[in-house]
Amino acid sequence: MKQLLIILLLTQFIFIKTNAQETERWDKEVSATPNPSQQWFKDAKFGMFIHWGLFAQAGGVWQGKDYYGISEWMMNRGKIPAVNYAELAKKFNPTKFNAKEWAQLAKDAGMKYMVITAKHHEGFAMFDSKVSDFNIVKATPYHQDPMKSLAQAVRDAGLHFGFYYSQYLDWHEPNGGGNRWDFNEAKKDYQAYYRTKSIPQIKELLNNYGSLGLIWFDMPGGLSKEETQKLIDDVRKIQPGCLISSRVGNGLGDFKDYGDGEIPATAPGDGAWEALFTHNDSWGYSKFDYNFKTPKEIVRLLTTVSSKGGNLILNVGPDSTGQMPEYSVKYLRLVGKWLKVNGEAIYGTTAGFINPQPWGLTTSKPDKLYLHVFERPKDGLIFIPGLYQIKKAYLLANKQPLAFVKANGGISIKLPYLIDPYNTVIAVDLKSKPISLNVDAPVTVSNQYTNNALDAINAHPSGKAQIKSITYSHYFGDWKHTLCLVEMATPEDGAIFLANITTPGDYKVTLEYACPPALAGQEGVMNLNGKNYQFATLATSDYESHKPLLFIKQTIAITTILKAGLYRLNIHPLHNGNELFKLKTIWLEPVN
Ligand code: FHN
DSSP: OOHHHHHHHHHHHHHHHHHHHTTTTOOBBOOOSSSSTTTHHHHOOOOOOOOSSSSHHHEEEEEEEEEEEGGGGGGTTTOOOOOGGGGGGGGGTTTTTEEEEEEEEHTTTTEEEEEEEEEETOOOOOOSSOOOHHHHHHHHHTOOOOOHHHHHHHHTTTOEEEEOOOSOOOTTTTSSOOTTTTTHHHHHHHHIIIIIIIIIHHHHHHHHOOOOOEEEEEEOOSOHHHHHHHHHHHHHHHTEEEEEEEGGGGTSSSSSEEEETTTSOOOSSSSOEEEEESSOOOSSSOOOOOOOHHHHHHHHHHHHHTTTTTTEEEEEETTTSSSSOOHHHHHHHHEEEEHHHHHGGGGTTTEEEOOBBEEEEEEEEEEEEEEESSSSOOOOOOEEEEEEOOEEETTTTOOOOOOOOEEETEEEOOOSSSSSSEEEEEEEEESSSOOOTTTTTTTOTTTTSSSSEEEGGGGGHHHHHHEEEEEEEESSTTTTEEEEOOOOOTTTTTEEEEEEEEEEEEEEEEEEEEEEEGGGOOOEEEEEETEEEEOOOOOOOOTTTSSSOOOOEEEEEEEEESOEEEEEEEEEEEESSSOOEEEEEEEEEEEO
């Protein structure tokens, strides 16, 4: 009995581990010689991702059991036998699907490309496949190929069209990756899977749906570098211009995809890349998930990604009738309205060369800088550090010229009012080629804002302290990523933050961090403005990637700044011990 229990526990552990590994496998390396036809992708900035499959029929519910989290993983989480899961196809009848409406929605949203799941991990082909009968034409009462009309409608709307294809995970097939509840891992022949289903279906997609902008591979496995290269050569032979996502594996893709819901900490450079988010928290349609990002959140997300030089591909999950979620339709159209007016500051831009400022972010074009103002300072002066000469500045929305003055260490542009609550864009005509982005520059702090953030990315760590992206989730698979200052365990493991405090006055200092209960109570010290401030940490939550990570805000000081200027804030543990905390932000809140 005892032995049985141990075996049971061990199997559970192996399953949990395997799931974790599979879910977190985000191949980000790209080829040193990527496909040269990628300029359209770099300029596009905004795309629509669609996860559609049999999981939309279930919506996260299987035999009365509710699966919160990413709905397209329900089969795996419930260890649902492939034969039973396949029954979903018998009811899948998306009679409300209208290719032109979907294409129009993407266009209205200001998106420039669309990528849809041709086959997700469940193994079901959403297209007419001669390779496997487990497809929408043969196995459902719908008996039509929605991908044919969609590919056409999207191209007719002037957008690029691409397919997502899960090349390794296939829970329907004995030789496919991932299904160990039906099929014996030891007997799997991955090469046979690639030979008989994956590669032939990829060829069908390339041969039968016209010109593809890209193929979005996901979660590689089972192929060597040479075999991956052969797959890429096959793609190139059929469609030389078709781009390939980095998740083809083995560092051979054309453009880099970050992790699900992840934005790189700083601008990664010149290569083509994409940040991928879903509109709510699930990729596939989920009956429970109403955590839709608001239009303002989407505009700011798109701006954040553009300010680092990448694309945002935003996912929507249509239901089994073929309808898009109500709030996706409504909010995406509002984003489109903003882009109609302000698109010049997003499409075709490269990363902004000014660090994030308390008012917002920047994007750039050869002779232009775009200031994306999220918060207007009380005095209306948008301070741009390090920029000394400009030709003119104007509101992008109505071309109204704006006055500017030389300020201490840069230029200040007078913004009379915020014209757009999502993001007010100021266009700046430059006089000379700008200097390059400097992430180490001091952070501007002033009493003209409700709060000022010194984020982990602004830290200059010392000793063993380091800046790290921490990954965690709320429900299953809805990954979140937060950049934190970590590994501060001795007084030598600390960090300095440089703040350019432009307005004297009182500032309240608040730390925002996560700290496991078992480690809470350790002491730290912060030095600012000539004084040491001690504190003891408070408990939040343990850190596990499959659990929520909770952050707390703890005020540790008030300081009076008498003179504007450069200040150093130094923080570190008071004694030797365990990791003090995972520090996300130090807030400097003006006391007005
Ligand atoms: O497992 C999939 C998940 O279902 C979804 O398709 C995402 C989108 O990037 N990709 C995988 C996880 O990274």
